[in-house]
Amino acid sequence: MAMLEVKDLEVYYGMIQAIKGISFEVNQGEVIALIGANGAGKTTTLQTITGMLQAKKGHILFEGQDITKVPGHKIVTMGMAHVPEGRRVFANLSVYENLKLGAYTRKDKNEIAQSLEMVYESFPRLKERRNQSAGTLSGGEQQMLAMGRALMSKPRIILMDEPSMGLSPIFVDEIFKIIQQVSAAGTTVLLVEQNAKKALAIADRAYVLETGKIALSGDAKELMNNESIKKAYLGE
């Protein structure tokens, strides 16, 4: 059984169909990349999985349970975390307070403290800046905080929307390294990226979205060598 299964999904904005019947799956332990140009429907797909948007048709199964109509706040408690596009940290709260909020679904104080230590270990920069207000962090640091906050819910799967957006190359490399660490630590990853090159380099498999449909899918390393992918997404 796949950990996350999306079946014949259709999503509309009013009359406009953004997602036109897509199906894909994410197995436990995998890093799956969802790549595609601007407006292909990547963000819409993630937001529908996490319950921020409603599907018009189709089904979303998480660990075998139908979550198509489950509201977002409940999905988090089920073990799925979302790092939204544009990070959305609480600017006026400190780094530490943002991280603590990420654990709002959990009760065990010792376990929460353990998770905090793990996040600080993965992101030493966040530890250094734990008392700084999040709004004054650099873009890359805010991305780290958004990821750290998501990890504080101790998710079994983490969905990340364009983590490399707007970051300098050094930060992009760092963020992708951290995604690999998160994966190595046992969390399943669904990654939406415009940076197809970086995404394919760390993914096991990938799906290519074009105007609301899956145009191509397969092993990430194979897709990297696919001529049409090279031309359209890898700038070669």
Ligand code: ATP
């Ligand atoms: P990007 O990489 O630019 O974020 P994307 O692949 O994530 O693109 P989406 O943001 O999912 O694409 O958008 C898919 C389609 O839905 C686009 O045609 C977009 O214009 C449309 N769309 C997105 N949000 C809305 C909205 N709130 N109202 C109407 N149309 C929308």
